[in-house]
Amino acid sequence: MEHVTQHSDPHYDQEASKLGMWLFIFTELLLFGGLFLVYSIYRFLNPEAFQMAGHELNLSIGAINTVILLVSSMTIAMSTSALQKKNKGLTVFLLEVTIILALIFLINKYFEWGVKFDHGIWPGSAHLVNDMSKGEILFFGLYFVMTGLHALHIVVGMIIIIVALNKVQKGTVHADRPSLLENAGLYWHLVDLIWIFLFPLFYLIH
Amino acid sequence: MEKEKHHIVPYKVYFYILIALIVLTFMSIGITQINLGEYSVLGAMIFSTIKSVLVLTWFMHLKFDQPFLRFMVGFVALVFLAITFITFLDYYFR
Numbered sequence: 001m002e003h004v005t006q007h008s009d010p011h012y013d014q015e016a017s018k019l020g021m022w023l024f025i026f027t028e029l030l031l032f033g034g035l036f037l038v039y040s041i042y043r044f045l046n047p048e049a050f051q052m053a054g055h056e057l058n059l060s061i062g063a064i065n066t067v068i069l070l071v072s073s074m075t076i077a078m079s080t081s082a083l084q085k086k087n088k089g090l091t092v093f094l095l096e097v098t099i100i101l102a103l104i105f106l107i108n109k110y111f112e113w114g115v116k117f118d119h120g121i122w123p124g125s126a127h128l129v130n131d132m133s134k135g136e137i138l139f140f141g142l143y144f145v146m147t148g149l150h151a152l153h154i155v156v157g158m159i160i161i162i163v164a165l166n167k168v169q170k171g172t173v174h175a176d177r178p179s180l181l182e183n184a185g186l187y188w189h190l191v192d193l194i195w196i197f198l199f200p201l202f203y204l205i206h
Numbered sequence: 207m208e209k210e211k212h213h214i215v216p217y218k219v220y221f222y223i224l225i226a227l228i229v230l231t232f233m234s235i236g237i238t239q240i241n242l243g244e245y246s247v248l249g250a251m252i253f254s255t256i257k258s259v260l261v262l263t264w265f266m267h268l269k270f271d272q273p274f275l276r277f278m279v280g281f282v283a284l285v286f287l288a289i290t291f292i293t294f295l296d297y298y299f300r
Binding site for chain 1 (some may be wrong): 214217220221223224228231232234235238239241246247249250251253254257258262263264265266267271272275278279282284285286289290293294297299
């Protein structure tokens with residue numbers, strides 16, 4: 001009997017794993033929260049400059065990227081349901097779709113930033129520093145830092161999803177041990193959540 | 207163990223949430239196109255808040271999780287609002 005009690009399975013606690021992910025998400029929310037606060041104060045101090053600079057941004061590309069992120073959030077949420085229903089093929093397919101959508105988001109972002117660079121707008125560029133007001137410099141500074149940090153989160157999210165996808169394929173992540181996929185999903189929804197606030201604040205200033 | 211068993215959300219629920227999110231996105235674009243002056247930010251933020259509640263509740267499963275997680279998320283939101291409020295008190299009355 002002694003032997004039986006000493007036998008141990010690798011420890012697995014789904015609730016604790018989820019709680020840990022949420023604690024991490026809180027730190028991320030407050031990181032972006034701080035940036036949103038900086039944005040609000042500077043917009044409050046420079047309303048006209050923010051409005052003028054906001055018109056430089058391409059509303060359609062912002063709207064398209066919003067829809068892309070929302071759809072990708074749905075596909076990864078569906079993949080967790082598919083995993084629980086033990087439908088491995090569908091789980092893998094939905095994760096692949098999510099990764100492709102993330103990639104399209106980044107490609108759009110690349111072209112969007114590219115247009116700004118063509119217009120001579122990047123942090124510290126001569127055009128920005130010499131020809132623009134303090135408020136516009138602040139707007140574009142925040143635009144590049146906040147959308148850049150968000151894009152970095154997209155890249156990290158893609159890596160996490162690829163890892164989860166591999167483990168689903170290998171069978172180490174399955175219906176009874178879904179935490180990695182669920183946490184990858186939570187992270188991806190966080191990225192979506194941040195964009196939900198970034199989009200109106202930068203692209204919808206009129 | 208049974209208690210920890212997951213609630214499996216049907217695919218169509220996620221699809222409905224996505225449709226709602228997309229509709230709300232276009233509504234927030236619409237409301238900022240009409241000239242509401244200072245209120246257009248407020249309008250856009252209200253739509254964003256509704257969208258984030260949908261994402262948190264359904265996509266992030268808070269609806270099916272233990273209540274303390276919901277409580278903690280609410281607490282973090284309150285902390286952020288409090289910090290924002292106090293910072294604005296400073297700048298507004300300078």
